[in-house]
Amino acid sequence: MVSLTRNILDAGWEFKQVGAIGVPEPQDEFLPVAQFPTNIHLDLMAHNKIPDPFIGLNEYKVQWVGEQKWLYRTFFTVGAALEGEKTVLQFNGLDTFAAVSLNGTKILESENMHRTYRVDVTSTVKENSNVLEILFDSAIIRGKNLMKERDFKPVGITSGATDKSRLLVRKATYHYSWNWGPELTTCGPWRPIYLERYISRISDLSTKVSVSVLDETASVCVSAEVENGKGNHSISFTIIDPDQNVIATEVAKISDSGLCSVQLKVQDAAFWWPIGLGKQPLYTVRAKLIRESKSLHERERKIGLRSASIIQRPLIDTPGTTFFVEVNNVPVFSSGSNWCPADHFVPRVTAQRYRKLLKIFIAANQNMIRIWGGGVYEEDIFYDICDELGILVWNDFMFACGTYPADAAFQKEIVAEVENNLKRLRHHPSIVAWSGNNEDYLFATLFKAEYDINDTNPENWLKSNFPARYIYEKVLPELCTKLIPDTSYHPGSPWGGKYFNDPTVGDTHMWEGEYSFPQLWDLLWHHISRPWQEYPKLGSRFVSEFGITSLPHVKTIESYLVDSPASERHPHSRTVDHHNKELQHERKLATYLIENFKYGFGLEEYIYISQLNQAEAMTCAMRAWRREWKGPGREYCGGALIWQFNPTWQVTSKALVDYYNRPKMAYFTVKRDIAPISLGIERKEIKKPQFEFTRAFIDKETRFLGWATNVTMKPVTYSLTVKVFELSTGRDLMTRVETRELAANISTELFDLELPKSRKSTEEPLIISTCLRTLSDNGNEGTVVARCTNWPQPYRYLNMPKPKLDICVHGDIVTAKANVPVKGFTLYVEDVDGVEFEDNCLDLVPGDTQAVVSHGLNGRAVTWRYYGME
Template sequence: MASYKTLSSVRMRNDVQWIGETAWIYRTKFSSPTIPSEDKVAVRAVLAFGGLDTYATVLLNGKEILKTDNMFIPERVDVTTYLKYEEENELEITFESAYLKGCAIVEKYPDHRWGCWNGDNSRLAVRKAQYHWGWDWGPTLMTCGPWRPINLELFSSRISDVYFTSNVDKALKAAELVAKADIEGGDSKVRFDITLDGELIATKTVTSSKCHASHTFTIEDPALWFPIRYGKQPLYDLTATILHNGASISAGAKKFGLRRVELVQDPLIGQPGTSFFFRINNIPIFCGGSDWIPADNFIPRISKEKYYDWVKLVADGNQFMIRVWGGGIFEEQAFYDACDEFGILVWQDFMFGCGNYPAFPDFLASVKKEAEENIKLLRHHPSIVIWAGNNEDYQYQESEGLTYDFDNKDSESWLKTNFPARYIYEKILVDACAELVPDTYYHYGSPWGGKETTDPTVVPNFDKLVGRFVSEFGMEAFPNIKTIDAFLPLGKDDPDRFAQSSTVDFHNKADGHERRIALYLVENFRYAPDPLEQFIYSTQLMQAECLASAYRLWKRQWKGPGKEYCGGALVWQINDCWPVTSWAIVDYYLRPKHAYYTVKREMALISLGITRKEHIIPKTNTHVHTLPKQPKLRYGVQT
């Protein structure tokens, strides 16, 4: 696979676009395990596809066994009758161009009002990571293929899923846990075991019914899972085992944490609207943190260790929450495992972003299955405290004047408007979450607050009238000089090693970035564009001061019971998917920018800030008042 250095120039990046417009065939051969003749009747063979990106036709030994059209849906195919047990098997997968398929779908539905920010309209028709079409921080690099493992499974009976619902009482003295297991096969005895640090806490053997088993446990004095800095993160193990004649033949296990989570939306003292903050184990939490995009354009390159390192950076930076952005992917288990371990809360978007998505029947059916399958994959993680329907799709609706009547609750009528995707966010995803994660809050969008953001009755004031929860805010800055040298073909000796060069410019995808960065710099700093190191320092200082001041101002609005005027703020963004100038506070190579450290400082247990006291001239006073030579300053300490 090409490195980002070899793809650094505009010409070479454009030269690879044909890859995303071409069909590709993946082919492999494998031998299946030997099965004793007496067991062949009972044994089933299943090919489990963790993820196929995206339009795939799968052949096993020359026979078609599967067609897919959604990158986010895992597939399981019974291949018992297709498998060769004494010979070599051939698996062949043909991937069509997702870009061309998307273009064809757009042409097929001309009545839909297609439109989006970032990428092009074809992405809206395809259930594939939306950032593959390019974004204002990432390149257009369309890929295809098996992006998650493919496994051959042989079994007579198996645990297909282990899951649970839990409830910790308000006194935090007991927890009720309903353990559940789904079963494939004929065996009916299932044993549930709950352990903590290797010690058996509870066990129960039950008889399954209709391929499902469950049992309700009560755990006294539970070891509670807390967000980072508020307590420990103990993780229990729930194991379900199928018993046949007293012997274990299949088992499935999940780690889980017990915690009481509430999203508090109560009336506020002295201000309209309600609060929006999380209370974990009866403790109100100001959720300072960051937004997360995929850590690479080529997802399989992100190792378990790299996920751990990224989440550790979040934890070490005094951050409490990370938001998985809706234009990427439902992340790998390793990401959420790390969040569970460190105590980082997760705001989880569904995978829709910045556009007007269609709602034709096949698309809705695929979205429904996608939502259900990914909720099942992730619902055991104690770190996930909220699911959100999309990223900025309601903002796109407002911008384009698409139909949205909040008071209209007839969901079928939404499908007949020019904003039919409302049916996805306010019907399909609502139903999926209510059924599969009833104890986790679902929010229509990120952001979404019930009112139009252009509502003239809401007066913007950066420090005082901030959003109740800021799910995105940010400022661009150049990355570390070592990161820039890494993508310049000749490194530090490259003639393009200056801020306005075509190569450096190409590594910033934000529209109008040159003018925006230059204006902020010239208005706030004495700086020079040369040497490049000084220019980089200036942009990072600008970003650092911007984010730090925002945190100081907004934490000041976290004033105690009834005055939680701001319940959280998430920086856009923590990371990058390639070496680039962007809003990230840590670059692609995990090199922190200055802002990482100023955010860490502001999210410490105590931070100190200074603001000017307002001097207001009464309307009835026609005299000009001069400020005193020694202006009064207000000191604020946030904890």
């Protein structure tokens, strides 16, 4: 008997242009590829055939690339096949319309970037030399032809990308441009290609885990599917614990249908937990296909022993239902952000780059990441790292912002795509939820598609101009029930309740705020640009998207200005504007900045003030929504995910880190606001007329309310300090110190106090500061656990005093203190990529010295900026 052999075909690849259209100098000779896997833009750049489209305005200059046909080929050798041995080519990803030939014989027509294809080439492959060719057609041209041939007329516009033909093409939507990404339509073999030879193989290995947290036990049902396993075949199943000890083994026969399964028990189980709640031990499940005592094929999966589900149940004293993730019977508040592909050209994202980004993610105390439906089903290594780090993953299926078709052929393609990816990914403990689409229900509603939420007849859905509802509410849930019955499925994001963005049921995208019933939407950022100070009123059961734009680091901007004249180094230059894809971004960003701050128009200051605006907005939202995590039956908000964590190129966007992994100021404020223990303050002005109808004689009282959120599993006791300062003098008007206990996994209201009067002037701005410190056994205060400040707004009304700063650098520790309150104190170094700060964008108050830990400082000069700095 012969064991399975598998070889990656990654050597000797070359490419050229075929049938050039409108290109002055066609590339009609084969050139070696830049790497493998690859795509056409990477290869053309490597040979200086096109300029880097990420630099300057070069995106415009390379549009022709996406409208051409490109041929890739390689040569490989194989030995003679043994009797009964099958030869298969496996294509893990072809982008997108591809005709594949082996030795001149067409073996595959691909039309889906998101799928893996396996092709039996036993009768086509030759002993010794073979040639494999892949001809990639233009997704743009093919998509437009499909629209014309099918007379496809989707309802309404499409977000970001204006090309409606994308709805017919199973390609990453962001390639068609988005409001944070370029229009660069790729093609090429974007994932590995393998050559396999075998007589029998394990075609699928899956597990179903049941846990008993109380008993510390788990039951693992392991199932395998075998290709050509009839006869005297069996499978040996083994579970190996995180310490590499074999803890259970069983051998089972294979049924005539090729299926085999066993039930294995785990005693003293080590459970998998999200980051912050416990460890992330991973068990190995191994299956070995055996015949006549010989191993023919082995497969294994890393699994975590855990239960996870989205909990939707009635709330106490309020309408609607909860929406939060529960892991191992423990409710979890989901704090995190949305993930876009780490690069517009995914083949150049290395495992090291994935790991660095995801470590930056958890370093900001984030515990959930949502894979957005306009990108790709991510690489295996992405989910492996999420498993290791304890990151909860919400994964959209790849539909975004449009009314997709749902004819029989399209459905068939979707079924194959979804089955492929669910089987590939279902073993990952990090994946706790799948969602049918991104904002498709929103588009169907806003553009008045034939969508009756009360119509429960699936056949009617197919007859409407929103037929994709059939996919989201029938096809996908049936596939999930079949393949991942223990993982929660949600038909869309946002979805739930009386309409797509009902704040009382399901999740919402907070580009809109509802103030009353019936529906009344005021758009935050996208349309009316409501003040971000209204975020506390715009909460919901789970906010899965919200955000505010800011410019990236100055060196990131300079990276795309390298070939531009000096005049383009300006926040409103043509080139900088080109790297901001948001519709009407000039008006939107200007509105938020002018409403809130005084500022100049130098590039560095504009970057700073836009990032400070984003940081303040995210703080306002995160503090308020975490406050609504009030315990069993009162989980009024179960999570908040910022749009977005990362961009795909150097761009002005809502991301927390920029293309070069450089954190923005909001990254640090969010890190503090979603820490295991965090503080919040609300300022309220109460006006009472002294008598009826008066406008002149009004009694005013200003109160400030404070709360803390503890998302750990233990109650804690801390020393709470509350202070009120005059802004201009730094004078302490009030100090209150008390011991407070914070219950586990809940927010706790701390105080409701009247703001004291300034001794200087009734118009003197007062700054509120709170701080939690640990307590030793003898009652002495120790280290700071959390800080929070509250400032009167808008900031543009404040005359910021010139502080006396004391900044000291001791090795890798930077300490800062000030004699008056300081807003947005931010540290910088020239070698930005050589130094990492654990904290930044601080609010300083008198008497509180703050220390920032850095990594890699090594004597480098430190500079800083704060709001109002000359």
